[in-house]
Amino acid sequence: MPKNILSFDIEDWFHPEIFDGRFPLEHWIRLESRVEQNTEIILEFLKRKNMTATFFVLGWVAEKYPELIRSIAREGHEIGSHLFSHKMITKMTPDQFQQELERSLQVLRELTQQPVMGFRAPTFSITRKTLWAFPIMYRAGIRYDSSVFPIVHDRYGIPDSPRKPYIIYKDEHSRGGIVEFPMTTLRFGRVNFPLGGGGYFRLYPFWFSRFLMKRCQAEGVPIIFYAHPWEFDKNLPRVDLNFVGKIRHYTGIKKFLERLDRLTDTFEFTSFEKSGMLNAYSLSQ
């Protein structure tokens, strides 16, 4: 049976793309910040369950809350990069991407005194149009990515991506490359159905998520579970969104922790680093 991954994208409540530029970077410093207290909820939960996870941290959060990042690392969790300003890679030039990536890696490596090898793009923005990001990631020391969603979606997705981990980039000069851990999907007929975290986990009834995940396990597809600190926030600030936006963003927030508790009793989860999957899929094998 494959090991499953528990991952958290560490960002504040005003960072998600769904707000569509309503909270520009210049205003962030003046907004109420809730990321620290919400990440503490995650850390306490993991400690109580004796579990290790991967934290893809936004560089902006790391610069603002260095002690939070140090404590995540100190508790044995893996730190990866979630870029710096939460801008989608699809809206960046390669130069902007390189600058943001290097700035985030620099702050994370300094704080943890450890190599940072994992990456998750803001809003899963590795698509067919942003594959140019891989050589830049490789040169910056990234060795695995978990950003590709093999589905059709209005903001992201590579619908025909493999559903199991695979090598997405090989460096011409060295023997190395980057392993992709695609977001979890189940195939029905000719369509991949998303599961495994965030809004999907909040929207589906628990039994349905569990059913989909069991099917994945039977196929040997690891579950790459993802969540955000704001999904644990029982007093999450409400922003006026359209009908679909409200459903996607606010459904199931109050029950999230309880559900994750049940989920982690049902399936075994760990960090990418501790899963053994990085070696299993790397080029040097």
Ligand SMILES: [Zn+2]
């Ligand atoms: Zn994010």
